[in-house]
Amino acid sequence: MNTLLYELNNHVATITLNRPDKRNALNPTMHNEMSELLKSVNVDPEVRVIVIRGAGKSFCAGADIKEFFKDLEDKPQLREQILATAWDWMWKLLADSPKATVAMINGHCFGGGLLVAMACDIAIAGDEAVFGLPEINWGHVPGGAASLKTIEFMGYRKALYYAMTGISLSPKKAEEEGLITRSVAQADLLSEVTTLANLLAEKSPPALKTVKEIYRYASHMTIDQTHDFVNSKVDQLRLKDADGLRNQGMNAFINKQLRTT
Known part of the structure; x- marks a missing residue:
């Protein structure tokens, strides 16, 4: 180049x-x-x-x-x-x-x-x-x-x-x-x-991509539309997460909270 x-x-x-x-x-x-x-x-x-x-x-x-x-x-x-x-x-x-x-x-x-x-x-x-x-x-x-x-x-x-x-x-x-x-x-x-x-x-690539999509379009929606849109994106993210990184991350966060309480 x-x-x-x-x-x-x-x-x-x-x-x-x-x-x-x-x-x-x-x-x-x-x-x-x-x-x-x-x-x-x-x-x-x-x-x-x-x-x-x-x-x-x-x-x-x-x-x-x-x-x-x-x-x-x-x-x-x-x-x-x-x-x-x-x-x-x-x-x-x-x-x-x-x-x-x-x-x-x-x-x-x-x-x-x-x-x-x-x-x-x-x-x-x-x-x-x-x-x-x-x-x-x-x-x-x-x-x-x-x-x-x-x-x-x-x-x-x-x-x-x-x-x-x-x-x-x-x-x-x-x-x-x-x-x-x-x-x-x-x-x-x-x-x-x-x-x-x-x-x-270090973040989940599918999650970062989804966050970008949500914030790109949410400003043009009503609160109800945003709610439905985010839920649909979460469902898509769950299907794409073949390695279970989403659940692993959530479980790690919950376990950390339990250890500090």
Whole structure:
């Protein structure tokens, strides 16, 4: 791969956006490579957690404007094809991945880079990171996914404020506004994400997948619909748990409680 690095350790797959000289900006090659890699990783039984990070001093500065708009100016069909690939890997292969996904954010996280972070289940940022929707600063607007997801995470008024002003957010502010999960000291970022990834890797993969599905759809349901939906998912989980991990975990918890009472 020309734009990505891949490593698998202890059921944790680490994907590194590897264009540090371009602040890991998303170009056509990266979109194609990410699509192919995630298709493989999502069906790999050895993978339980996916961590996405950026090489060098940035997570991802967004789209590579030159390669998308200047180099493809006279190739509209190719550009549309690449944009479709980008949409597919972010919102189907990553956002709907059966694995737990974690964004490890350092440095710049703008535009398309922010989309990658929002597509992950959990986003942890070092305190030197910078977030924003800068499109308005050059007479453009955030894309549809960015508009929808920032409203979903931050609420309408706050999302609109940052989209209209183009003002950047510090990690602490991004955490307060609901854009990321946590901000930590830059020096602790790697150890914090590693600890989290290892913790997630210890969980039952079918249970993690089910939790993701429940939380993805529950917000659009009534309380009665959510009750029925969760019960159906629990029934499915019981059928998929051929090794009895669910009962083993429950029995271990009950026995621990009995020993402490």
